Amino acid sequence: MPMRLATWNVNSLKVRLPQLLGWLQTNPVQVICLQETKLVDERFPVAELAAAGYRAVFAGQPTYNGVAILWRTDTGWEARDVTVGNPLFPDEQQRLISATLGELRVTCAYVPNGQAVDSDKYRYKLRWLDALVQWLRDGLAAQPRLVVAGDYNVAPEDRDVHDPAAWAGQVLCSDPERERFRALLALGLHDAFRMFDQPAGSYSWWDYRQLGYQKNKGLRIDHLLVADVLAPAVRACRIDRAPRKLEKPSDHAPVIVELDG
DNA sequence: ATGGCAGGTACGACCTGA
Numbered sequence A: 001m002p003m004r005l006a007t008w009n010v011n012s013l014k015v016r017l018p019q020l021l022g023w024l025q026t027n028p029v030q031v032i033c034l035q036e037t038k039l040v041d042e043r044f045p046v047a048e049l050a051a052a053g054y055r056a057v058f059a060g061q062p063t064y065n066g067v068a069i070l071w072r073t074d075t076g077w078e079a080r081d082v083t084v085g086n087p088l089f090p091d092e093q094q095r096l097i098s099a100t101l102g103e104l105r106v107t108c109a110y111v112p113n114g115q116a117v118d119s120d121k122y123r124y125k126l127r128w129l130d131a132l133v134q135w136l137r138d139g140l141a142a143q144p145r146l147v148v149a150g151d152y153n154v155a156p157e158d159r160d161v162h163d164p165a166a167w168a169g170q171v172l173c174s175d176p177e178r179e180r181f182r183a184l185l186a187l188g189l190h191d192a193f194r195m196f197d198q199p200a201g202s203y204s205w206w207d208y209r210q211l212g213y214q215k216n217k218g219l220r221i222d223h224l225l226v227a228d229v230l231a232p233a234v235r236a237c238r239i240d241r242a243p244r245k246l247e248k249p250s251d252h253a254p255v256i257v258e259l260d261g
Numbered sequence B: 001a002t003g004g005c006a007g008g009t010a011c012g013a014c015c016t017g018a
Helices: A013-026 A046-051 A120-142 A175-186 A228-233
Strands: A003-009 A031-035 A054-059 A067-072 A080-084 A096-101 A104-110 A146-151 A189-191 A222-227 A234-239 A255-259
Touching (some): A003 A104, A003 A146, A013 A031, A013 A046, A031 A146, A046 A054, A067 A096, A067 A104, A104 A120, A120 A146, A120 A175, A175 A189, A189 A228, A222 A234, A222 A255, A228 A234
Parallel strands (some): A003 A031, A031 A104, A104 A146
Antiparallel strands (some): A031 A067, A054 A067, A096 A104, A146 A222
16 A cells, blocks of 8 residues: 655644644645654644644754654554664754654654855754764664655755756755765665656745745755665655645645555 | 845844745
8 A cells, every 4th residue: 555755844833733734634644754843842732633643753942943753643653763863963953853663764854954155054054964974874774764854955956946046056055065965865865756757846945035936936955865675666756835825834845755565 | 235024932123944
């Protein structure tokens, strides 16, 4: 039976919970990774999600960041080997959580934004990505059935950018960031979205300002990377723009991958 | 060249995001 896994930067789970619950009703994915929950763990909506048929593991902090992995209760899965953060990169910012669900190892990542090339935040982003590559290399060897889902804050190629000339060298598009993304692929991970023909102008994020969505001035920065051993099972991958059209949307759209088995 | 929109914190701006 097909299995669906999604990733969505919700930009505040408190604000977006009704939209998430609505989306899960029409898109009953087995697993969804969330970023930018912006909730301390005490406020995580465990009961509301349970009522909607989902369980969750999560790692939050006040105001910023925060990640979670949700899975359908009717799968019968228990989350195993839950890991918060990267043991190779001690970090107060809650940007990474991993769990084994059924036969799948799932990592949910909220990669730092980087703010501006040559800023401290940018250097932190590159170090963070270097450490992720290093950690996933070992992780893949131990648990090859890996999916790394999240907001990478990297547009891997110019075709992932609405205006490549304007964005050239800027944060999210700079060569050092793209090199790190390619280093992830070189571990034996595949960008599920690019395993298929896709429409030109496919993006997962649009600026709230200047009618960014209406003009499709976007970037594709949310990705689902699947390991070599899983790649033959990938049936489809798409971005769902529907939630971006709602009132008070997240600036990101969910990305969904469908796997056999 | 700049700011524009949104969320959080906390009630007045400021930080961060992408």
